[in-house]
Every structure is written in C-alpha cells, then in structure tokens.
C-alpha cells in the first residue's frame with residue numbers, strides 16, 4: 001500500500017497535473033483504501049487534505065461556545081436554526097474539500113466528481129452564511145416577540161432579564177437607528193432568493209471551468225466566488241454604513257462593535273486567499289521546491305479557513321448583541337420585526353438548494369463519465 005511510487009508530472013495524465021508542481025503525484029488508479037492511507041504519506045495532496053480537515057474541529061470548538069453563554073435559548077430553539085445551517089454549510093465545505101483532495105486519485109471520473117462536489121459545497125456555504133446574516137445581522141434582525149420559548153427562558157434568569165429590560169426601555173429613546181426604505185424590498189424579498197440563485201450560477205460556472213475555459217480557470221473560479229460574497233454581505237455593508245441599532249451605552253452595542261473589526265479581517269483573509277489561488281506563488285517562483293509542502297493551494301486553504309473563522313466570530317458577536325437586546329426597537333415606519341427563523345425558511349431553503357446543486361453536479365458528472373471512460377480504460381490497460 002505504501003510502496004506505490006509517487007510520480008513526476010510527466011508520468012501522469014495531463015488532466016491530473018497542476019501548474020508548477022513537478023512531483024509527488026499519485027497515479028489516478030488508487031483504491032479507496034490507498035487514497036485514505038495517502039493522508040499519512042507526503043504526496044502533493046497531503047497538505048491540501050489536512051489544511052481543510054483539521055479546521056473542522058477548530059471551527060466546531062468555537063461554534064459551540066455560544067451555547068455556554070448565559071441567557072441564550074436552547075440549542076434546539078428556532079433562534080438557532082440559521083446558526084446550525086451555517087455550521088452545516090461550513091462543515092460540508094471543509095469536509096468535501098479535504099475529501100476531494102484525498103480521493104481524487106481513484107480515477108479521472110471520480111476526480112471530476114470530487115471537485116464538482118467541492119464547488120457545490122462552497123456555494124451552499126455562501127447560502128448558509130446568508131441565512132445567518134439575514135437572521136442575525138439583517139437591518140431588522142431581531143428575535144421573535146418575547147413570550148415564546150426564548151422569552152420564557154429569560155424570565156427564569158433574573159440577571160439577564162434585568163439587563164435586557166433595562167436596555168429595551170433605554171432604547172425607546174434611541175433615535176440612532178433608521179431604515180432606508182429602498183433597501184426594504186431587497187432585504188425582505190430578494191436577499192435569500194438571490195443568494196440561492198447566485199450560488200447555483202457559481203456551481204455551473206465552476207463546473208464548466210473543468211471542461212472548458214481551462215486557461216483562466218483559477219481566475220474564473222476566484223472571481224465567480226467574489227460575486228456571492230458581495231450579495232451575501234449586503235446586510236453587513238448596510239450595518240457598517242448606518243448607525244448602530246443598539247443604544248450607545250448598552251452591552252449589545254459593545255458586542256456589536258466588534259462586527260466591523262471581524263468583517264474587515266474576514267475580507268483581508270479572503271483577498272489574500274484569492275491572491276494565492278490566482279498567482280500560484282510560491283511554486284511559480286521555484287517550480288519543484290514546494291511540490292509537497294508550502295504550495296499556494298495549502299496557503300489558499302489556510303487563508304479561507306481564517307476568513308471563515310472571523311466570519312464565525314462576527315456572527316457570534318451579533319448573536320450576543322441580539323440575545324442581550326431581544327426587543328430591537330424599530331422606527332415607526334417599520335412596525336413589524338422580521339419574522340423569526342422557521343424550519344421552512346432555514347433548513348427548507350438549504351434542502352431545496354442542495355437538490356438544485358446536486359442536479360447540476362449529476363449533470364456535469366454524467367458529462368465527465370462520457371468524456372473520461374475511454375481514457376480511464378486505457379490507463380488501466382497501460
């Protein structure tokens with residue numbers, strides 16, 4: 001199992017080679033067991049696997065901290081539906097990405113399917129983020145009216161109840177929060193649907209780069225994923241450009257103050273990861289030197305994870321601000337708060353999206369199997 005030789009770029013099908021990576025290749029005829037074992041062997045995919053597999057545990061650790069905060073609803077409360085969907089999006093992305101790198105040497109067809117699934121999970125992650133932004137950072141974000149499960153919980157916690165009530169009454173005098181009607185229609189009706197639509201367009205475009213537009217594939221894939229970023233981040237742009245919705249001296253305001261800091265850092269890591277992905281530095285500068293460790297895709301993985309981690313910190317800050325201030329006061333022009341998360345508007349959205357993405361992946365996989373079946377047979381005979 002361990003004795004299968006690693007190959008140079010001239011010894012594997014051109015389809016398998018990466019620019020400026022000269023050695024460390026696995027021939028695309030590994031068994032599942034050999035692929036799994038190669039995680040513990042220095043190939044040019046080993047670092048790609050671990051740089052997205054280990055972060056799953058780091059993310060899960062930071063994710064669960066919220067449930068230990070005093071006064072938060074139970075993890076099964078509808079308030080946390082978007083938060084769980086965000087977890088699903090991130091974990092599917094990290095797991096699919098790491099497994100795609102590990103299992104792609106089983107055959108040319110499986111290699112294609114692995115990366116189609118990888119693109120699909122990146123897209124569904126962006127919708128998971130949008131759901132979290134919509135319910136926790138949306139200009140009208142707020143918990144459902146008190147009296148439900150969460151309100152009842154607060155009442156059983158005298159300390160928190162006192163703090164919340166104090167902030168609610170002081171916010172009645174706050175005039176810092178305003179609402180721009182021109183954004184109302186977009187946020188209310190188009191934000192989540194357009195996030196889903198853009199996610200599906202991204203999967204279509206990225207899958208296409210594996211069959212055509214090969215020359216500019218890294219640039220296209222990077223640019224294609226900037227589009228959902230701009231759509232899904234609109235609640236944050238709005239938040240950054242408008243006054244804080246919480247009274248300036250409140251605990252909620254202090255919690256929400258960190259949002260901008262985490263968002264800028266989230267953007268910084270995204271830009272750095274895009275630069276690594278497009279430039280292919282450092283292997284471009286010294287082809288052959290970074291074949292196993294330190295090539296651009298590993299740095300790309302590290303930077304994307306750091307951006308996700310900052311996004312999580314930002315969402316947690318907003319969750320904290322909401323928990324400390326559940327009756328967000330709205331201007332008179334907007335009498336009703338945003339409806340609270342429901343199964344259909346969180347998990348339902350994700351399920352419909354997954355079905356659409358799975359259909360796109362199945363379509364492209366069918367095309368790949370027609371293209372590569374003959375070539376794969378020739379490889380086996382060879």
Ligand SMILES: [Zn+2]
Pocket residue numbers: 048097101297301
């Ligand atoms: Zn990758």
